[in-house]
Amino acid sequence: QYARLADPLQVRDIAPLHQIDAQLPCRCDLIPVVLPNGKSIRIALHETEPARGGPADAGGRALVMIHGVASDSRSWTYLRAALHDQHIIAIDLPGCGDSDKPEVSEVGPEGYSPTMLARCVLGALQERLNRPDAPDKVTLIGHSLGGAVILRMYGHEALRTQYAGLLARVDSLIMFAPA
Numbered sequence: 001q002y003a004r005l006a007d008p009l010q011v012r013d014i015a016p017l018h019q020i021d022a023q024l025p026c027r028c029d030l031i032p033v034v035l036p037n038g039k040s041i042r043i044a045l046h047e048t049e050p051a052r053g054g055p056a057d058a059g060g061r062a063l064v065m066i067h068g069v070a071s072d073s074r075s076w077t078y079l080r081a082a083l084h085d086q087h088i089i090a091i092d093l094p095g096c097g098d099s100d101k102p103e104v105s106e107v108g109p110e111g112y113s114p115t116m117l118a119r120c121v122l123g124a125l126q127e128r129l130n131r132p133d134a135p136d137k138v139t140l141i142g143h144s145l146g147g148a149v150i151l152r153m154y155g156h157e158a159l160r161t162q163y164a165g166l167l168a169r170v171d172s173l174i175m176f177a178p179a
Contacts (some may be wrong), residue, residue, distance in 0.1 A: 006154040014078055021081035024048050028098055033123030035116070037108035041122035044098035046073045048080055061171075062135040063089040066121060068144025069179070072097030077142070087135060089128065093149070094120050113157070113179075114145070118152040122163045129166060139172040147178025 030042040073090035110116035
């Protein structure tokens with residue numbers, strides 16, 4: 001779908017942001033998470049370090065961005081560029097972007113529900129935040145379905161209990177039109 005959009009370099013108001021984003025140092029890690037049915041899938045975390053140079057210092061903050069329906073982490077391109085001085089982790093939900101795209105029958109009874117998506121995001125984030133260079137604090141940002149996933153992280157008792165340590169590191173929630 002993105003290929004059908006106008007060339008961003010030809011759109012005066014967003015061309016500068018597109019150019020900034022293209023120059024940001026970004027890496028993609030595929031983090032395996034295990035579903036309740038025992039199947040493992042990989043979740044893509046696109047991590048952008050602050051543009052001021054070098055890896056972010058441990059102990060900082062990361063902005064974790066979760067996209068909405070019919071999208072992927074690229075939907076955050078212009079916000080990521082505008083926040084280029086921040087440590088950003090943009091997640092591809094299962095079935096989107098660079099994350100694995102298992103058939104519904106392969107993911108178990110939760111299917112592609114907000115609960116399953118929340119479980120996958122929390123599992124991948126926990127793995128990332130267990131590394132020595134992990135930030136101390138996290139701000140969760142979600143649009144549409146991404147907002148619903150964040151709400152499920154806190155509203156589903158089993159997830160809230162299983163990932164209590166991770167959720168304790170979250171100091172802010174920002175949701176745009178949560179589904």
